[in-house]
Amino acid sequence: MPAPAPAVFADAEGFRSGFACFVGRPNAGKSTLTNAIVGQKIVITSDKPQTTRTVVRGIVHRADGQLILVDTPGLHKPRTLLGERLNDLVKATWSEVDVVAVCFPSDEKIGPGDKFIVNELGKIRRTTKIAVATKTDLADPERIAEHLLDIAELGRETGTEWAEIVPVSSVAGDQIDLLAQLLVGLMPEGQALYPDGDLTDAPEEILAAELIREAALDGVRDELPHSIAVVVEEMGLREGRDENKPLLDIYANLYVERDSQKGIMIGHKGARLRQVGTVARKQIESLLGTPVYLDLKVKVAKDWQRDPRQLRKLGF
Structure with missing residues (x-):
């Protein structure tokens, strides 16, 4: 892993530090588990497979x-160039961490994908x-034992x-602390890294873009979830405000692949886009602790999942 910026290091004897990654089939509970162990939402979650597209580190x-x-x-x-690049990202991460x-x-049987x-x-x-x-909260004890x-x-x-x-439930909090303890025990001895x-250590622009995408994913169906990408074009504190009343301005574009998808995302008289903006703004404010003004526009990037030029533009 690339070394982060210098930190205030812990000096306790036997102190351990290192990197672990959660892998698995899409929708296996990886992001929810990350948030549960960190103790705060830093990774977006959704019941749509392949929600996670970026590698976000929780500390x-x-x-x-x-x-x-x-x-x-x-x-x-993978069915698209985006899918191939996401798979490459996973495999590159595996070789860089201390524990996978x-x-x-638990509510699904082991399958070919596993x-x-x-x-x-x-x-x-x-x-x-x-x-x-x-997801042990979704299975009875007999099923968990079999699993x-x-x-x-x-x-x-x-x-x-x-x-x-280790069996865990992120929703119920069962054995989350135990898992964290076991993971730390498997890390090499060393000073704190952060x-x-x-x-x-994810940039705030990335976190904001992901929370906008999470809000946009809610309620969409069919192929649309995979066609949504979000780029924060501009983000910064508004000038001239009282320092006790800050306002964070965020200007972001939500990209889809076709004009018909743009209509779905905007909704009747803009109702759906306003709802996405409201939900995303509240999530960003909760994460960053600052009032937010969010300007959100929907644009078409034709077949961006298969276009190398468009993928580069959208950060993949």
Whole structure:
């Protein structure tokens, strides 16, 4: 991992610090788990597969160590150039972290997609691997027990040695602290990598864009979720304001691939876009702790998921 800026280092003997990433099929609960361990929402969540497109680091500060969590897109069979680049991003991250935690949702059986991921992960030899049975709140104890046995069997079938197999529920908070403790214990001894109090190293523009995209994803169906991208064009505190009454101006463009999608996103007389803006603004204000003025426009970038030039423009 690239070294972050100098920090106030922890000097306690036995202090551990390092990087872990959650991987798994799309919608396996990776982003929700990241937020639960950090203790604050820093990664967007949605029931739409492939919601995560960027690698966002969440930072967990503990007395015994510092854990940097890397949330990655779900590994999937790509149908577009964007999909190929997201998969490349996942595999590059695997080789850079200290621990890879594979997420297996407890309300679903182990499937070919899980086996594919674990086999791919087997190509990264030196990285410690653990298994996390997510969403235990959606399964009864008998189902969870069966699921844990299936995960252990998958390890045997693929020649994967799980350092730990941990059942958790991000929604109920079950065993979240235990998982964080286990992850810290697997990190190398070393000083803290980030200043105390930092929760993420993602730029605020990226966080704002992701929260706008999350609001835009809510309620859309069919192919539209994959066609939405958001770019923050301008972001800064408004000049001339009393320092006790700051206002953060954010000007952002929401991109879709076709004119028909633009109409859907704007809605009747702009109602849907206003709703997206209201929800996103409240989320951004909650995360950054500053009142926000959000100017949101919808634009068409034709077939951007398959166009290298458009992908570069949109940050992929």
